[in-house]
Amino acid sequence: MNVGRQMTRVTVQDVARQAGVHSSTVSRALNPETRHRLTKEVVERILAVSKDLGYVPNGAAAMLRTQRSKIIGVILPDMTNPVFPPILDGIDHVLDEAEYVAMVANTGKTADHEHLVVERFLGRQVDGLLLAAFSDDHTIEMCAKRRVPVIMLNRGDQRQRVSSIVSDNRLGLSIAVNHLVSLGHRRIGYISGPTGVSTGKLRLEGFKAEMARHGLDADAVAMASAFTREAALNPARALLDRFRDLTAVVAANDLLALGLYDELKSRGLRCPSDISVVGHNDMLFADVLMPPLTTVRIRHREMGEHAARMLLHRIRDNLESIVDIVLKPELVVRESTAAPRV
């Protein structure tokens, strides 16, 4: 082990001098890919010296030289939304194994800020981008122009310019409605998320389609301005005020379902005896809500893993093909749904 605090950074040159070789030889010895081209003896000596000196390669220099950073940018709309931590966890896991690192940023809700963050990441030389956010057109164009590999996560690109990995949102809503119908519900409401993003749009379509398939009216629909607990209040009120005969409500995600719970509670309505509720996502703690929430499960961690793997694959093999992976969700029945009272 090294003694003495070297104030000045240790470089390949230092290692080379100490080992009595040229710096390029050190570089080769340190790289597992090229190591075999050297004498075993030399490699060992270099490795020993480099450890002894406490050498740490300077990533910036390598980056500049190789034009590859082994950094992946991950852009989320809002980390405090509980669907994202498991996604991030899955991403981290895959990147970690591949010796990549993740740069992570929240983008709030504005396209401008998203744009700024993406630009900042591109300037930091990310090798690829995982977009779980909003993702406005401008952003996607920018990445395309710079030829930066991008995978969209949890949301799809309407114009099919980039690969994506999503849950089958129409199917998810079809499953949810179907469950309620099979319990005997006929008057079913829907709290929709913003339809500007694919998740919101497809789930609403899924709801309407499945209602139609059962010959039911899909008139009790109210829009939330965001996929948050708070944003559910207004649509929940609208629904409950205007459609007195509803026996069940589907929410476009679990956070909206939770906001609906809040409103039910403040009106003294009981779930599921007065109103059945179905969510979507099976977010963390959906099973310990009051009551435990019946919902549609997405495997978020796997989604993150898949996305990261796809991206690395694209980077390494320089693929250009665009694919959409659609994961199939499944129903999780808990205590927020029951047969309607007669």
Add this chain to the structure above:
Amino acid sequence: MNVGRQMTRVTVQDVARQAGVHSSTVSRALNPETRHRLTKEVVERILAVSKDLGYVPNGAAAMLRTQRSKIIGVILPDMTNPVFPPILDGIDHVLDEAEYVAMVANTGKTADHEHLVVERFLGRQVDGLLLAAFSDDHTIEMCAKRRVPVIMLNRGDQRQRVSSIVSDNRLGLSIAVNHLVSLGHRRIGYISGPTGVSTGKLRLEGFKAEMARHGLDADAVAMASAFTREAALNPARALLDRFRDLTAVVAANDLLALGLYDELKSRGLRCPSDISVVGHNDMLFADVLMPPLTTVRIRHREMGEHAARMLLHRIRDNLESIVDIVLKPELVVRESTAAPRV
């Protein structure tokens, strides 16, 4: 705006040529700090050309030259623990404003892996490190040797080598016990987290101290192997089996409280009528658990913001002084606590 897809990257040289100036002038024009030393006219021309060409500065080159990356490494033990997202959110917010970016990684639980990740981050030239994890001694030494600014978050360094920002854990437990005592409880159990980390250690001490202050026995203590929902099962069982007269249990964090809920439910015990429960952290959704959890609130987002600001401050002003910031937690009374039955 630029037309034509430049396959090759745009550099300062390109901008310089196009603007009819030298690359160093471009550099000066692009840097707000040095911009004023140039003719207004020249600056404008350069800015226009650089936008027109779609110039994005190469961070790797700047990093290599300036020896500063504007990257902060953030190391977490486990992103899926709901205390961390708000912390990360706070960090992100501050870094974003300062035009820094965050590299984020999970470290699982092993010191080896943590070590590896920190080394990887140092190699990537992070300007500073925010450690919310485990943080074994080795890691801290390594950072100290390389003179990388570090702030520990949510955990303190026993040996006072680095600055930290934590909640007052002893006070937190004192508040929790005090609340139960004031409700009339005398036989109170405790599910402790691992005492290898400061959070676990200090909370246990806080529990014991406060019990002693009230002249109560602190004999009903069981250890969990981790701060997770699952890890609460064994200690919960041990406590419930061995101490039949308990009327209340404090858990070292909310996840452990949740695991205790699980065990209570499987035994048909009701909370709070049979057993009162108090948690710690006021994690996301503590208010919608069944029953809503009485707990001790830590302002996690603020903690993240403070930590990030402290770190940036240290980096910019090159301070060496070590400080510990201790945030005061507060009690949040919900429905998991009530007076004991007589």
Add this chain to the structure above:
DNA sequence: CTGAAAGCGCTAACAA
């Protein structure tokens, strides 16, 4: 106020 020149630390082509 602007240009010239050097160099951050690394790697990859080419030579030997």
Add this chain to the structure above:
DNA sequence: TTGTTAGCGCTTTCAG
């Protein structure tokens, strides 16, 4: 098998 050389793109003295 190893050394030489050049250069990635930027910033920053130093000159002028």
